[in-house]
Amino acid sequence: MVEEIVKDQKFTYGLELQKLVVDELSNCIGCNECMRVCPVSKSTDLTIALLNEALTNEDEPKGIVKEFALNCCQCGRCVPVCPPGVRRDLMVLYTKSKIKSYPSSYSAYVRLKQPDPPAAARAIYALKKKTMKKALGRLNDVIDTDDLGEAELLFYPGCYIFNEVCHKTVAIMEYLGEDFEIMGGYTKCCGWPQYLQGRLEMADVFLERLWKCISKINPKRIITTCAECYAALRKIKAVYNADFIPLTTTEYFLQNVDRLPIVKFTDKKIGFHDSCHISRKYREDETPRKLLEHFGGYHELDNNKSNTKCCFYYNFENDPENHNHRKERIQEVKDVADVMVSDCITCYEVFKDKMGDEGLEVFDFNEMVFHCIQLEEKKKTEGEN
Amino acid sequence: MKIIDYVIIGAGQAGFFAGQTLLKQENKTKITIIDEDLDSFYYRASLKYMVKKRVGEKELIGTTQSFFKNKRINKIAQKVSVINPSDNSVILGDNTIIHYKKLLIATGGYSYIPQIPGSEIEGVYPQRTLEDTRRICEIADRGKFKKCLILGAGVLGTELAESLVERGVKVELFSNRNTLVPRMLDSRAAEIVADLFKKNGVKIHYEASFSKILEDENKKVRGVETTKGEIIDCDGVFICTGMKRNIELAKNAGLNVERGILTNNFLQTSEPNIFAAGDVVEIVDDKQSHHLIDLWGPAGDMGKIAAQNMMDNSNPIPYNIGAFHAYTIFWKHNCHVLGDFAPKDLTGVETLTYDQKSSTTHNYYKMHFKDNRIIGILSLGEARDPIHLQHIISEQLSIPPNISKKEIIERGFDYERILYAKR
Ligand SMILES: Cc1cc2nc3c(=O)[nH]c(=O)nc-3n(C[C@H](O)[C@H](O)[C@H](O)COP(=O)(O)OP(=O)(O)OC[C@H]3O[C@@H](n4cnc5c(N)ncnc54)[C@H](O)[C@@H]3O)c2cc1C
Ligand code: SF4
Ligand code: SF4
Numbered sequence: 090m091v092e093e094i095v096k097d098q099k100f101t102y103g104l105e106l107q108k109l110v111v112d113e114l115s116n117c118i119g120c121n122e123c124m125r126v127c128p129v130s131k132s133t134d135l136t137i138a139l140l141n142e143a144l145t146n147e148d149e150p151k152g153i154v155k156e157f158a159l160n161c162c163q164c165g166r167c168v169p170v171c172p173p174g175v176r177r178d179l180m181v182l183y184t185k186s187k188i189k190s191y192p193s194s195y196s197a198y199v200r201l202k203q204p205d206p207p208a209a210a211r212a213i214y215a216l217k218k219k220t221m222k223k224a225l226g227r228l229n230d231v232i233d234t235d236d237l238g239e240a241e242l243l244f245y246p247g248c249y250i251f252n253e254v255c256h257k258t259v260a261i262m263e264y265l266g267e268d269f270e271i272m273g274g275y276t277k278c279c280g281w282p283q284y285l286q287g288r289l290e291m292a293d294v295f296l297e298r299l300w301k302c303i304s305k306i307n308p309k310r311i312i313t314t315c316a317e318c319y320a321a322l323r324k325i326k327a328v329y330n331a332d333f334i335p336l337t338t339t340e341y342f343l344q345n346v347d348r349l350p351i352v353k354f355t356d357k358k359i360g361f362h363d364s365c366h367i368s369r370k371y372r373e374d375e376t377p378r379k380l381l382e383h384f385g386g387y388h389e390l391d392n393n394k395s396n397t398k399c400c401f402y403y404n405f406e407n408d409p410e411n412h413n414h415r416k417e418r419i420q421e422v423k424d425v426a427d428v429m430v431s432d433c434i435t436c437y438e439v440f441k442d443k444m445g446d447e448g449l450e451v452f453d454f455n456e457m458v459f460h461c462i463q464l465e466e467k468k469k470t471e472g473e474n
Numbered sequence: 475m476k477i478i479d480y481v482i483i484g485a486g487q488a489g490f491f492a493g494q495t496l497l498k499q500e501n502k503t504k505i506t507i508i509d510e511d512l513d514s515f516y517y518r519a520s521l522k523y524m525v526k527k528r529v530g531e532k533e534l535i536g537t538t539q540s541f542f543k544n545k546r547i548n549k550i551a552q553k554v555s556v557i558n559p560s561d562n563s564v565i566l567g568d569n570t571i572i573h574y575k576k577l578l579i580a581t582g583g584y585s586y587i588p589q590i591p592g593s594e595i596e597g598v599y600p601q602r603t604l605e606d607t608r609r610i611c612e613i614a615d616r617g618k619f620k621k622c623l624i625l626g627a628g629v630l631g632t633e634l635a636e637s638l639v640e641r642g643v644k645v646e647l648f649s650n651r652n653t654l655v656p657r658m659l660d661s662r663a664a665e666i667v668a669d670l671f672k673k674n675g676v677k678i679h680y681e682a683s684f685s686k687i688l689e690d691e692n693k694k695v696r697g698v699e700t701t702k703g704e705i706i707d708c709d710g711v712f713i714c715t716g717m718k719r720n721i722e723l724a725k726n727a728g729l730n731v732e733r734g735i736l737t738n739n740f741l742q743t744s745e746p747n748i749f750a751a752g753d754v755v756e757i758v759d760d761k762q763s764h765h766l767i768d769l770w771g772p773a774g775d776m777g778k779i780a781a782q783n784m785m786d787n788s789n790p791i792p793y794n795i796g797a798f799h800a801y802t803i804f805w806k807h808n809c810h811v812l813g814d815f816a817p818k819d820l821t822g823v824e825t826l827t828y829d830q831k832s833s834t835t836h837n838y839y840k841m842h843f844k845d846n847r848i849i850g851i852l853s854l855g856e857a858r859d860p861i862h863l864q865h866i867i868s869e870q871l872s873i874p875p876n877i878s879k880k881e882i883i884e885r886g887f888d889y890e891r892i893l894y895a896k897r
Contacts, residue, residue, distance in 0.1 A: 100894070109861060113771075113861055114774075115487075115491060115770075115771045115772075115773075115774025115775050115777075115778070116770070116771035116774075116861075118517055118519035118520045118770050119517030119519075119520050119533075119534065119536055120517065120519075120520040120523045120528075120529070121520070121523065121528065121529045121533050122523070122528070125528060136532075136533055136535070136538070137517075137533070137536075138535060138536050138537055138538045139538050142538045142540070142541070145494065145498075169808070169856065169857065172801055172802065172803050172808070173770075173771065173799075173801050173860070174801065174808070174810060174857050174859070174860035174861055175861065176861060323888055324890070326888070326891065327888050327890035327891045327893070327894050327895075328890070328894050329894075330874055330876070330891070330894065330895045332876060371886050372856065372885045372886035373886055394834075395856065
């Protein structure tokens with residue numbers, strides 16, 4: 090069974106899914122618990138028999154099964170409730186991977202982020218780099234370059250390198266006096282979003298490419314702000330039996346908490362939003378909580394830890410209910426707190442940008458730590474004066 | 475005389491997977507599936523979710539419309555009363571004779587009901603079929619005491635107890651031992667689970683059973699007298715004391731049987747064109763060890779393998795028994811046992827435990843290592859990636875030197891790191 094992907098053979102996501110999904114199909118007892126907790130539309134209109142049947146044939150999925158697969162946001166809510174421990178999320182991903190014509194929203198996402206983007210996409214990308222030159226500062230030199238030396242500590246913002254949050258990570262690392270290398274840009278994409286779309290071959294290329302870059306740098310620790318990059322790093326670690334330690338920025342901050350200021354982040358009440366990837370899939374729900382305690386405490390949401398609710402980014406707006414689900418989540422925060430803090434940059438962007446009208450302040454952990462450092466420095470200068 | 479290419483007795487998990495596999499063959503072979511249960515194929519292992527009112531009968535149907543509509547498949551709702559290997563035929567309850575080229579026996583098992591005075595009274599039921607489950611639900615909903623008793627505190631008994639509580643009735647559970655689910659739990663885990671049952675209002679009677687089941691004037695259950703002399707009123711008595719294999723047909727046909735129908739690794743019985751799969755099978759491997767596996771996933775896998783070997787016997791595929799994996803969920807606490815989860819011979823075995831309680835979940839993991847390998851695990855609470863663990867244990871994968879055992883038992887460890895390390 091899995092022997093084939095374990096022995097010699099080159100790792101591919103396709104083979105992995107094939108082995109872990111199709112061969113495990115007989116374990117599904119048909120209890121429907123996965124679909125009961127599945128948050129996306131169409132999950133209530135399906136039967137397990139229909140979903141399972143789609144896994145046994147090679148044809149492109151059709152009708153409601155296809156629609157459902159495109160709705161699936163890969164939140165993984167279906168996994169902890171499954172009695173035999175079957176990976177329903179991967180089953181649906183496998184179904185997704187058999188789709189031949191993706192909707193435009195899926196395709197738009199990968200226009201730039203594909204192993205060999207078309208010329209038009211590259212032109213847009215070049216323009217982006219140019220217009221952001223000033224904001225990027227030091228990062229300009231590292232975007233997309235393969236010319237990176239060996240380093241013990243690597244910061245890997247991936248394609249979030251253009252995002253201000255990552256610029257704050259760099260500032261925090263500099264504050265901590267770290268000596269580190271940075272790797273990012275669209276060509277340094279981790280491939281996880283493509284994987285979550287079911288574009289497995291594309292994801293394979295990115296994974297291998299990323300591993301090659303990492304091997305050259307040969308770091309002991311790799312820090313990332315992005316939950317998807319983190320997932321890809323963990324995959325690389327497993328698949329290539331690599332020695333580096335992948336760390337979310339949250340873990341990294343907690344490891345260095347003694348060197349971070351003891352400052353209360355805000356007087357407002359903080360509601361902590363667990364991310365699907367970090368808290369549910371990797372069970373790293375203690376780390377963010379400890380860090381939040383350090384910066385003045387937080388409030389638990391109703392649906393937290395492994396029971397957290399998704400930001401619905403990774404169905405690329407194919408589910409018409411996305412907006413309502415997000416509104417419900419925002420309400421959950423408002424019920425107990427004034428602001429939302431998230432340790433996943435994707436969740437952060439979704440709740441901040443897509444849901445800006447809801448009047449909820451949203452922060453990322455990097456912003457929080459950066460802000461606390463600024464508060465501390467301000468206090469210091471005020472003291473000196 | 476019409477001869478059917480493949481005849482399958484039993485449309486349970488094994489029969490269904492076999493049928494599905496045969497159908498995928500791109501040719502004109504004809505398949506007949508015979509099952510006396512009018513409701514088959516349904517998700518037997520999920521019947522408890524119907525008691526919990528989480529699924530209806532519709533969701534429990536395991537086949538899609540297209541399956542039985544396929545012209546190559548003929549489903550017959552009859553009991554097979556005789557198998558005649560001498561002329562390759564089976565005789566149905568209505569005396570119809572069907573000739574086969576290859577036969578698959580996937581007759582599963584039936585619930586074993588111990589001899590207790592009164593066990594024939596209306597309201598004393600096992601839970602094996604959809605029909606049993608309908609009757610259980612009916613009693614739970616209509617009974618006057620709003621209380622049911624369950625005999626047997628194994629997986630099925632505890633699952634039914636929890637399901638009935640969720641349905642809104644009081645439940646008392648009888649275990650003939652001084653523990654719960656002994657097939658899976660060690661004493662610590664049993665203690666944690668017993669606590670969960672207690673918190674949810676289930677009374678557990680240890681080392682106890684019924685000496686008599688009592689009936690009312692309408693000849694329905696009204697209560698029991700326990701072996702400790704206590705009289706308890708109730709609406710229903712549900713028996714979850716284990717199963718026996720449906721081997722009579724095979725035995726009468728002269729096939730080799732012991733506790734199950736004996737087959738080789740290829741799931742072939744003592745008659746070369748008769749195969750068997752699922753609960754009914756007793757596999758005799760190359761080393762002459764006997765294996766009885768009454769689990770859902772393996773039944774499906776056996777169905778698949780048997781079907782493949784029925785189609786093409788030139789290069790038969792052995793059924794890979796793999797690591798044992800049983801599971802259940804107790805009040806949101808996932809429980810899995812894998813491999814040698816309770817090793818009897820402790821020579822060279824190193825055992826690590828993890829025991830931590832949070833406000834919502836109690837995580838208890840016990841992992842056994844030998845020769846730098848994981849040989850078994852009992853996990854309660856958050857599941858520990860059972861699918862990967864099963865492969866790691868079955869394939870006896872070594873733990874790579876850069877991973878410590880302590881790391882392995884921690885929450886959130888990536889079992890893929892062991893799975894792929896061999897590459
Ligand atoms: C309530 C319950 C819960 C369970 N939960 C789990 C679980 O969570 N996990 C797990 O791994 N296992 C579970 N099991 C065990 C699992 O259901 C069985 O291992 C599995 O169903 C075996 O499949 P099978 O096809 O071999 O037999 P069966 O499912 O028993 O199917 C056999 C079929 O053959 C038919 N048949 C028998 N004799 C004849 C005849 N003479 N003529 C015509 N038809 C005949 C029967 O009507 C039946 O439909 C559970 C079992 C029960 C009863
Ligand atoms: S991953 Fe999430 S959206 Fe997809 S099937 Fe599972 S619960 Fe539903
Ligand atoms: S929860 Fe698991 S066993 Fe139940 S239907 Fe979903 S995948 Fe199958």
